[in-house]
Amino acid sequence: MELRVQLKICEGCGCLWYRVQTQDSVYCKNCATKLREFPSPESRKLRGRPCRKPVAKVWPDELAAMGGAR
DSSP: OOOOEEEEEOTTTOOEEEEETTOOOOSOHHHHHHHTTSOOTTTOOOOSOOOOOOOOOOOHHHHHHTTOOO
């Protein structure tokens, strides 16, 4: 049985580790277990105040056409 591996540098802690070529992880096992505790970006909700709706601007000539004040 032949197993192909790549020498990788962990993006979390910087240690060197071997990764199977078919695997696509960028973290070592220790960092991967630590990062599993954090929520994924898709599961987080947007927090804070909701965006204000834009106010429609009325130009003076449109206002006069509607019979408004000049």
